[in-house]
Amino acid sequence: MRPEILAGPVVLRKYEPGFIPLLFEAARASCSPLFTRYARWCHPDYAVADSEQFIAQCERDWQDGTAFNFALLDARTSELCGGIGLNQPNRVHGFYNLGYWVRPSRQGQGLASQATRQLALAAFADLAELNRLEILVVPDNLASQRTALAAGATREGLLRQRLLVGIDLQDAILFSLIRADIA
Template sequence: MDDSPLTADGLLLRPFQDADAAPFVAAVRESAEGMQRWMPWSSADYSVAQALQWFQACRDGWAAGSACEYGIFEQDTAAFVGGAGLNKIQHDPRFCNLGYWVRQSCRGQGVAPRVVRALAAQAFGPLGLQRVEIVVAVGNLASERVAEKAGALREGVARNRLVIDGRPADAHMFSLVP
């Protein structure tokens, strides 16, 4: 799969590089309190080793054609803003999941909806997919708002659709189609 950078109205999305580990860790630690409920991997003691392990998993996903994970950076300053990607890519029946997180200090600036729209365009264009799913744990109101602002349709609640911290969780299913 093509791993060329994408742009999204002042943002640059590109595959993670090992040099991104320190800013990635700083962003996770800054945001852990607000994210950990929905993303248990985030913690105040998240390490560079964990970031590098994640970056390798991202490269493996690119190589396998099963995921396209991006770091989100401010286009002008190259400051690290968050992460997002297309994952669980299925070429038959041509759909994927889309996930995102934005560091605490950059929330409320419309970053995530811009990123969702850019990734959906990548999914429907170069990847040739027909459906993008955004799966949001019930109660994650901020993520629900992102999906709605990006134009995703709320299809309903899927019971036990997610596993969060080892426990099944119901989730809102949102979709984008071309």
């Protein structure tokens, strides 16, 4: 998978150790009850060590192909606006999960939908075995549903108790992107 993808006003760049302070700052700036409701990894005690561990894990995952995580950077200012990535591969059926987050101060600008579309284009070009990308969204996360649809994903249905959010099993709406959607 390529380490950098241009996506309009943002650049998707493979996480690297130099992003540790940027990720820490973005996480701390995002730590509000509305954001952390869906992004449980972001919590009031989030520390620099959390960013270090995440980025180190990203490198290991990238090496073995189990995840390809990118920082979503403002193309003009290099501000870390959020993150996006592919994870949880199913090698038998050729699909990955696609997930994204955008810091609250940059939400509502279309960044995640543009990044999702560009990541999908790159993934289908770079990963020959890839047949499909899946996006799982809890039903009350309307912004994330709008992002998936704006990126061209198809809503497939409701999966009962499919998504573990924190310690709670929740229903999830499944969206998908296939090669024909991106062509």
